[in-house]
Amino acid sequence: MRIIRYKKYESTLQLAVVNNESLVFDLPYPDFMSFVNEAEKQGKTVLALAQEFTANEPVEKYENIILTTPLDAPEVWASGVTYEKSRDARNYEATEGKLDATTFYDKVYDAERPEIFFKSTAARTVGPGQEVYLRSDSNWQIPEPELGLVINKDGKILGYIAGNDMSCRDIEGENPLYLPQAKVWKNSCSIGPAILLADAVDDPYELTITCRIFRNNEKVFDGMASVNQLKRKLDELVSYLVLDNEIFDGTVLLTGTCVVPPNEFTLTDGDTIEIEISGVGILINPVKQQAKKE
Ligand code: DO4
Ligand code: MG
Incomplete structure (x- = not known):
């Protein structure tokens, strides 16, 4: 299970999870650390929280999106x-x-x-x-x-x-x-x-x-x-x-x-x-x- 960020609507950066079939599912968090913190708040592993979102409809295939850095590493x-x-x-x-x-x-x-x-x-x-x-x-x-x-x-x-x-x-x-x-x-x-x-x-x-x-x-x-x-x-x-x-x-x-x-x-x-x-x-x-x- 991988976390990415991709360009959506030209200028927006969208956080997403990619499953083993290379399908992309959007995540409703602004960045990777917010997602990690949310998992902690809910008492779940990051993997478990990511898996929940892969039950949604995929938005795209991995090969069709424009990737950016998955996080802004300080x-x-x-x-x-x-x-x-x-x-x-x-x-x-x-x-x-x-x-x-x-x-x-x-x-x-x-x-x-x-x-x-x-x-x-x-x-x-x-x-x-x-x-x-x-x-x-x-x-x-x-x-x-x-x-x-x-x-x-x-x-x-x-x-x-x-x-x-x-x-x-x-x-x-x-x-x-x-x-x-x-x-x-x-x-x-x-x-x-x-x-x-x-x-x-x-x-x-x-x-x-x-x-x-x-x-x-x-x-x-x-x-x-x-x-x-x-x-x-x-x-x-x-x-x-x-x-x-x-x-x-x-x-x-x-x-x-x-x-x-x-x-x-x-x-x-x-x-x-x-x-x-x-x-x-x-x-x-x-x-x-x-x-x-x-
Ligand atoms: O000793 C200098 C840098 C070595 C390095 O960057 C590496 O081993 O990857
Ligand atoms: Mg080196």
Whole structure:
């Protein structure tokens, strides 16, 4: 059972539930957190309340609607070097430059404390069909397809979402202190297309993450991973994020990447990125290069 938001009558955003047959049922709540709060008020699980609405007439089929972000996440945080593949990619990008990075990426992979960093705000985050941007001062940029956790202010995992932690490998590789610039710029984060309700998932470690990149109508990259390759537990990542922190309802925590295009690959203007998470759906974003500044 998935929660989405779609464009209704051109300008209105409509919250809705999608059942396993891909039929869409409108929900009479303004946003995802209002829906979660209503379930709590009624003493029901979010899944049980969602199921009640699927007894109504469906309003549309999933493939016929224009999706937006399923929620306005006030903040998006991200985890780093949580998969072996990510550790190896960071070691490559940094050692190809001037640094001997094997120490800090290897250390954080094995350390008790995970790497958690600030990724995005609602204004910088885009949804299905919207452009992700390429920085004008980087020549080595990739998407990072990641499982996202939608959490409430207490760190409870409410659902799962697909996320793209767009990254500049050359900027990060030059010096890890440049991480915020390698990770945060306008339209550098995408989430969607739906929130798969946590109550509807038996084992989130069985979810799979696939990334495909298209250029001039040809597939130029296709990679897949499973969440069971994650070095850490999902709750463990959340616990470090919320510790002594102020977190807001509807925050998204990305859990790290395990699908990395080959080292010689960089995104270019006009590419299309597809990130698919089993049960969540396919997050599709075109890529737009930002013009070089004088
Ligand atoms: O260490 C830098 C960031 C790593 C990251 O974003 C990831 O592993 O997904
Ligand atoms: Mg990442």
